[in-house]
Amino acid sequence: MSGRFTRLFRRLDGEGRGALVPFAVLGDPDPATGARVLETLAAGADALEVGLPFSDPVADGPTIQRAALRARQTGTTVARGLELVAELRRRHPELPIGLLVYANLVHARGLGSFYARAAAAGIDAVLVPDVPLEEIAPFAEAARTAGVAPVLIAPPNAPENTLEGIARTGREYTYVVTRKGITGVDRGEVDPSATVVRRLAQLGAPPALLGFGIARPEHVRRALATGARGVIVGSALIERLEKEPASLPDYLAELRAATILP
Amino acid sequence: MSFVPPAPSPLIPAAGHYGEFGGRYVPEILVPPLVALEDAFLRHRDDPSFRAELDELLRRYAGRPTPLTRTRRFLADTHTVLYLKREDLLHGGAHKTNQVLGQMLLAHRTGKRRVIAETGAGQHGVAVAMAGALFGKEVVVYMGEKDCRRQAPNVFRMKLFGARVVPVASGSASLKDAMNEALRDWSESYEDTHYLVGTVAGPHPFPAMVGAFQRVIGEETRAEILEREGRLPDLVAACVGGGSNALGIFAAFLDDPGVDLLGVEAGGEGLETGRHGATLARGRPGILHGMRSLLLQDEEGQVQESHSVSAGLDYPGVGPEHAHLQATGRARYTAAEDREALEAFVALARTEGILPALESAHALAAVAREARDEPERARLVVVNLSGRGDKDLGHVAALLDGEAGR
Ligand SMILES: Cc1ncc(COP(=O)(O)O)c(C=O)c1O
Numbered sequence: 196m197s198g199r200f201t202r203l204f205r206r207l208d209g210e211g212r213g214a215l216v217p218f219a220v221l222g223d224p225d226p227a228t229g230a231r232v233l234e235t236l237a238a239g240a241d242a243l244e245v246g247l248p249f250s251d252p253v254a255d256g257p258t259i260q261r262a263a264l265r266a267r268q269t270g271t272t273v274a275r276g277l278e279l280v281a282e283l284r285r286r287h288p289e290l291p292i293g294l295l296v297y298a299n300l301v302h303a304r305g306l307g308s309f310y311a312r313a314a315a316a317g318i319d320a321v322l323v324p325d326v327p328l329e330e331i332a333p334f335a336e337a338a339r340t341a342g343v344a345p346v347l348i349a350p351p352n353a354p355e356n357t358l359e360g361i362a363r364t365g366r367e368y369t370y371v372v373t374r375k376g377i378t379g380v381d382r383g384e385v386d387p388s389a390t391v392v393r394r395l396a397q398l399g400a401p402p403a404l405l406g407f408g409i410a411r412p413e414h415v416r417r418a419l420a421t422g423a424r425g426v427i428v429g430s431a432l433i434e435r436l437e438k439e440p441a442s443l444p445d446y447l448a449e450l451r452a453a454t455i456l457p
Numbered sequence: 458m459s460f461v462p463p464a465p466s467p468l469i470p471a472a473g474h475y476g477e478f479g480g481r482y483v484p485e486i487l488v489p490p491l492v493a494l495e496d497a498f499l500r501h502r503d504d505p506s507f508r509a510e511l512d513e514l515l516r517r518y519a520g521r522p523t524p525l526t527r528t529r530r531f532l533a534d535t536h537t538v539l540y541l542k543r544e545d546l547l548h549g550g551a552h553k554t555n556q557v558l559g560q561m562l563l564a565h566r567t568g569k570r571r572v573i574a575e576t577g578a579g580q581h582g583v584a585v586a587m588a589g590a591l592f593g594k595e596v597v598v599y600m601g602e603k604d605c606r607r608q609a610p611n612v613f614r615m616k617l618f619g620a621r622v623v624p625v626a627s628g629s630a631s632l633k634d635a636m637n638e639a640l641r642d643w644s645e646s647y648e649d650t651h652y653l654v655g656t657v658a659g660p661h662p663f664p665a666m667v668g669a670f671q672r673v674i675g676e677e678t679r680a681e682i683l684e685r686e687g688r689l690p691d692l693v694a695a696c697v698g699g700g701s702n703a704l705g706i707f708a709a710f711l712d713d714p715g716v717d718l719l720g721v722e723a724g725g726e727g728l729e730t731g732r733h734g735a736t737l738a739r740g741r742p743g744i745l746h747g748m749r750s751l752l753l754q755d756e757e758g759q760v761q762e763s764h765s766v767s768a769g770l771d772y773p774g775v776g777p778e779h780a781h782l783q784a785t786g787r788a789r790y791t792a793a794e795d796r797e798a799l800e801a802f803v804a805l806a807r808t809e810g811i812l813p814a815l816e817s818a819h820a821l822a823a824v825a826r827e828a829r830d831e832p833e834r835a836r837l838v839v840v841n842l843s844g845r846g847d848k849d850l851g852h853v854a855a856l857l858d859g860e861a862g863r
């Protein structure tokens with residue numbers, strides 16, 4: 196299967212660039228504004244990762260928790276969230292779209308049915324942050340059956356056999372987290388290690404996108420220096436949306452400029 | 458007699474699965490610490506010096522064994538012979554101390570300097586703070602903002618023991634959110650921190666490990682009832698929040714098919730009102746807090762808030778082994794409403810001079826209901842009196858005042 200992410204990475208290789216992949220919670224702060232945000236992101240980035248709001252986002256820090264709460268309070272259900280994606284897909288037929296969704300929302304619907312709906316909405320890849328490799332088999336199988344790529348998370352403490360499993364199971368991209376903990380913008384420096392990225396590449400894993408704490412152009416440059424093929428920017432972007440939404444296009448342009456490989 | 462379950466034992470099921478329930482549904486970063494914890498648990502519980510030290514703590518610090526009290530008046534108008542397993546007399550005031558000492562000792566022996574926990578009623582938080590003081594650990598307890606308010610005396614107790622109590626305002630600001638926050642902390646701090654889960658819930662190995670450390674309740678009960686009555690009980694009952702006190706007492710009777718096992722959940726304002734904590738009765742399979750179990754959730758899988766007069770039963774999930782015991786039919790589960798629990802609380806005080814925890818009062822209420830439904834039926838019954846009611850005095854006073862005013 197050669198999906199939109201794969202085609203994107205091929206194209207960016209030609210251009211000598213890494214991918215800028217913003218993350219937003221669907222329907223944040225409300226469905227109408229959220230739809231406009233997605234348009235802005237689509238215009239200023241290479242691919243998108245979008246999240247369905249869940250009551251118990253255990254892998255997320257305060258910023259993304261707030262976003263999920265806003266979205267739920269203004270009526271973004273799973274169905275409404277997927278409609279937002281479907282609308283986005285109609286306007287952007289070639290935009291790679293990854294979905295982040297907590298396990299219970301997939302499970303409650305039934306795995307087969309959930310992935311089929313995701314595929315119908317035009318989603319390319321699905322990442323379930325609270326399902327680790329050892330529990331992934333039924334999820335990955337349902338994803339592939341529906342023609343959706345299963346994406347796995349590689350943390351810095353993953354042992355060799357986990358990295359091997361991720362390389363075997365994942366499709367389209369691998370979400371490599373830069374550090375321990377949950378999502379959020381650090382006060383400290385972002386200093387990702389190249390070890391996991393390199394090992395995954397040797398194992399033939401799908402291209403690495405680096406995430407967690409990336410907020411500034413120098414973070415992007417440092418992340419790409421590990422050999423990663425792109426970055427995911429979540430909390431920093433949501434904080435922008437909260438404080439100065441009008442600055443979003445400029446912010447994206449600034450980060451995107453940093454994706455040009457030296 | 459040893460308080461630590463003997464090894465080898467079938468307490469750790471394969472990969473932590475109980476039939477279709479259990480497992481380890483956590484972010485990948487938490488898998489290595491959970492694997493390390495499982496290894497440490499299996500290693501230390503078979504180590505004679507660990508077992509000896511835990512025995513000593515349970516005996517001389519916590520006050521084990523706890524008595525088995527035959528009630529004199531509580532159900533005297535029926536043919537039920539009722540014994541109470543007196544976990545209320547344990548140091549700390551509830552069964553929580555048993556497994557907290559076990560995990561604290563494990564944390565100590567694996568070199569963790571910091572211990573974190575979630576708490577609802579504050580009983581588990583108090584036990585962790587207490588044991589943390591004993592072992593000189595830095596203790597951080599996550600507690601829903603709402604629970605901090607309704608269980609203020611326990612917040613004060615934790616602070617007296619030197620713990621830091623962090624109010625959690627996210628989500629429904631109750632136990633489930635406190636557990637989310639503890640998991641978030643642990644995904645960053647696991648290297649020097651032990652996450653001391655408070656019940657038989659959460660990702661593997663917590664359900665199995667907590668259950669193993671609570672099994673002492675059942676072992677003592679079984680030995681003593683055999684000695685005093687010359688036979689096994691007909692019924693063993695316990696309240697079920699996450700399910701640790703129930704599993705602790707059930708565990709020793711699981712292989713005795715003649716012993717009826719009854720778990721009692723929070724019926725809240727009534728199952729039909731939707732305001733309850735009866736996960737086994739009304740939940741659907743789902744994934745939360747690292748486990749696949751039954752879950753109170755809406756149509757699309759958003760987790761719902763539970764409701765109960767007792768904060769300790771106010772949890773929208775339940776330990777996976779209970780979901781399995783219900784599915785196989787080995788245990789049965791019912792619910793007692795707030796009002797019934799309150800009645801049982803008062804009745805036990807008036808007839809036996811014992812103040813049960815509101816949680817434990819749910820088990821008493823369900824047993825009283827069955828006894829009254831069939832007053833001629835002669836049954837030998839044990840109720841696990843999981844804790845004492847001192848923590849509930851303010852709350853109960855307010856509730857009774859309200860009723861008197863009506
Ligand atoms: C006295 C008492 N009983 C029961 C419970 C419920 O927990 P579990 O179902 O794990 O025994 C609690 C929880 O706080 C408690 O304090």
